[in-house]
Amino acid sequence: MNNVRAYFDTLVKMNDVDWELFSSKLEKKEFKKRTILLESGNIEKYLYFIEKGSVRLYIPKEDYDLTFGFCFSGRFMSAYDSFLTQTSSTYHIETLTETTIWRLTFDDLQDIYKQTEVGHAIGRIAAENLFLAKVKREQSLLNQTPQERYLSLFTEQPQLIKEIPLKYLASYIGITPQALSRIRKRIS
The missing domain is CATH 1.10.10 (Arc Repressor Mutant, subunit A)
Known part of the structure; x- marks a missing residue:
């Protein structure tokens, strides 16, 4: 958990009270290589922070998968469109290596937004990072x-x-x- 706090402190300084609330909502999970974290058709319930490992986002097809994203240690990850709208995802998320994540539920994130100022900053930074990765990928495909x-x-x-x-x-x-x-x- 100290690594997670150190990472968040690089983004935004968090006082001990806010950290206590935030960290109380985090759940640590460890997954084996090639574990499906989310299947298409299901609603994304979590925003993840990857402590260790790598993950891919893909659309499963009969003949081959269409991989459109990778996430690594020290990054936020989620089927963010599904997470925000609480509607079904159109893609899968799978671990590529043994992966350790810290996750936060949609409801817990809303609670953190209500109770802390720093929660808004972390939510904004997570959203910005996910958005920038998406734009960069789209631009590379076009240019x-x-x-x-x-x-x-x-x-x-x-x-x-x-x-x-x-x-x-x-x-x-x-x-x-x-x-x-x-x-x-x-x-x-």
Whole structure:
């Protein structure tokens, strides 16, 4: 829990009273590799903070999955659209490695908003981080070639290349695993 507080203190200073309320609402969970945290059709009940591990967000298809996001240690994660609207998610969330998360329910977050000033700041920062990641991904799909997207991932998020199976990276970039192999050969 000390790591979580240290991270939040880098975002916004929290007094001990606010931290006590906030931390009392957090639940620590540990998951094995390839655990489904949320299936499409279900409502997202949690906002997660990843202490350790990696997670992918994807739309399951019969022949292949469409991976559209990854989240790593030290980041917020959620099917945030479902979380905010409390309606069914259209995608899955799955751990890619052994993962330790701290989670907060929708109702507990609303309670924190009501009782603290810092809760609003944390909620805003979480929303901003999720939004910025989404915009960056959309912009890369519209403005970069698959090779440029791969090179950007390689330089900006090297943990992706190390931790994520190539078939998921290919899906994230918007190409087949075979096309990704050709790109990797070309640039090596």
